[in-house]
Amino acid sequence: HRVSASVGVTLFGDHPGERVEEPLKRADMAMYQAKLAGRNALCFFDPKMQTAINDRAQLETDLRQALITQQLVLHFQPQASLQGEVVGAECLLRWQHPQRGMVPPGQFIAVAEESDLILHIGQWVLHSACTQLARWQEQPQWAHLQLSVNVSARQFRQSDFVHQVIETLQVTGARAHLLTLELTESLVLDNVEDAIDKMHQLRTKGVRFSVDDFGTGYSSLAYLTRLPLHQLKIDQSFVRNLGSRPSDDVIVQTIIGMGRNLDLEVIAEGVETEAQKAILAGHGCDLYQGYLLARPMPVADFERSLGGPAAPPQ
Ligand code: C2E
Ligand code: MG
Ligand code: MG
Numbered sequence: 379h380r381v382s383a384s385v386g387v388t389l390f391g392d393h394p395g396e397r398v399e400e401p402l403k404r405a406d407m408a409m410y411q412a413k414l415a416g417r418n419a420l421c422f423f424d425p426k427m428q429t430a431i432n433d434r435a436q437l438e439t440d441l442r443q444a445l446i447t448q449q450l451v452l453h454f455q456p457q458a459s460l461q462g463e464v465v466g467a468e469c470l471l472r473w474q475h476p477q478r479g480m481v482p483p484g485q486f487i488a489v490a491e492e493s494d495l496i497l498h499i500g501q502w503v504l505h506s507a508c509t510q511l512a513r514w515q516e517q518p519q520w521a522h523l524q525l526s527v528n529v530s531a532r533q534f535r536q537s538d539f540v541h542q543v544i545e546t547l548q549v550t551g552a553r554a555h556l557l558t559l560e561l562t563e564s565l566v567l568d569n570v571e572d573a574i575d576k577m578h579q580l581r582t583k584g585v586r587f588s589v590d591d592f593g594t595g596y597s598s599l600a601y602l603t604r605l606p607l608h609q610l611k612i613d614q615s616f617v618r619n620l621g622s623r624p625s626d627d628v629i630v631q632t633i634i635g636m637g638r639n640l641d642l643e644v645i646a647e648g649v650e651t652e653a654q655k656a657i658l659a660g661h662g663c664d665l666y667q668g669y670l671l672a673r674p675m676p677v678a679d680f681e682r683s684l685g686g687p688a689a690p691p692q
Contacts, residue, residue: 382418384409389423407431437489440475445498449474452506453674456683457526457645457667460659464684466524466556468647468667469507470674471499491532500533504546510677511552520684526558526588531565535572540579547583554584558609561587563595570601581606588645593633602640610637612658614648617668620657627657634661 386409390401404423412421444450451474454467473481490496507525514520533539547554559580566573566589577587588609589597593616612633619626630646637644646658649668658666672683 384412384417385420386410386412387420387422404428434489437486438493438495440478441473441486441490441495441499444473444475445495445502449476450499450502451676452503452510454525454677454680455667455674456672456680457524457665458671459665460655460663462671465522465665466526466558467680468526468560468674469503469510469528471503471528472674487530491530496530496532497536500530501542501546503527504543505550508546508550508552508557511556512550515551515553515556520681522556524556524558524586526560528560528590529565531562531568534561534565534576535569540576543580543585544583547585554580555586558586558588560590560611562590563592563597566605567596567601570604574604574606577606593629599636602636607640607642609643609645612644612646612663614646614668617646617648617654617658618650620654630658630663631661634658634663637664638662 386405386407388401388404388408390396393400407427408421408423411424411427412419415421451472452469453472455470456464456467458464471483471487473483473486475481487496490499504527507527511523511525514523536542543557543559546552547557561573581587586608587606588611589607590611591613592610594613610633612630616626616629616633620630621627634644636642643664644662645665645667646654646663647667649655649658649666649670651670654668655666655670675683
């Protein structure tokens with residue numbers, strides 16, 4: 379039997395009046411650091427650990443506040459055909475923090491995912507996206523626009539996820555086939571049977587599914603064919619090196635070919651240059667999203683970029 383130990387160490391005695399819990403807490407933090415460093419190790423407490431934990435707790439508190447005080451906004455990044463016809467947009471969350479400024483999702487989604495906050499945020503995003511779809515439906519020139527919404531694993535795992543989506547569609551009046559939910563491979567693989575069941579229920583209502591960051595997970599053809607998917611979204615890491623890293627050319631070509639054989643639409647994200655777009659087009663990619671076309675932007679800018687008469691202010 380092999381046993382290993384992770385040890386956290388801290389000094390005590392130089393803070394007069396300190397309660398016994400304090401050094402124990404510090405030692406505990408250091409011990410977790412030792413585990414994080416690969417276990418079977420010894421780690422001394424560093425005040426930076428405390429700062430990191432406090433910062434995180436503060437971020438979570440601020441995020442809860444952000445939901446209540448409406449600091450969260452959706453930005454829209456257009457998705458277009460090869461000819462440049464905009465078919466819709468991806469909704470990307472932004473946090474307009476009064477002190478921190480615009481906080482990108484990479485900095486707060488992970489924190490939100492560690493608590494039930496992500497459920498509230500996810501519901502807010504879904505509701506906002508569907509409200510937007512319903513508004514566009516009333517304008518003939520925009521009625522065809524689709525929206526893609528990112529769904530977190532924790533959100534999708536809720537037992538009433540299907541009900542939430544259907545209810546949101548009903549309450550807002552958005553047409554289901556204009557809503558695409560973006561799932562990641564790992565989310566689906568985490569519990570394939572549950573994912574298939576939920577996706578089928580929503581698919582019968584018209585909701586579409588896309589696999590986000592496709593190619594970065596452990597996709598197997600076997601499960602791909604079992605999922606009621608509409609779209610594969612090629613991860614931007616493959617698009618980035620198109621033309622310079624031959625292996626990425628092959629991956630992209632394979633994904634597009636696979637999409638075609640499985641009768642799935644393929645979209646590339648992170649398309650920044652004409653050269654990348656040309657290579658993707660050469661392989662038969664259906665849709666394009668990236669800085670080449672436009673950066674994510676507030677809804678008013680998105681509508682303006684489409685041309686045509688502006689919507690009346692809401
Ligand atoms: P994602 O869904 O893969 O979104 C694509 C990211 O690529 C976005 O970053 C987008 O701004 C960025 N991007 C788009 N075009 C280009 C390009 O041409 N070049 C480069 N370098 N980047 C490009 P963003 O907005 O920072 O979002 C990051 C991630 O945060 C998203 O990755 C998504 O996983 C997550 N996220 C964003 N909004 C939501 C949301 O409402 N709910 C959930 N659960 N996650 C969200
Ligand atoms: Mg996405
Ligand atoms: Mg992506």
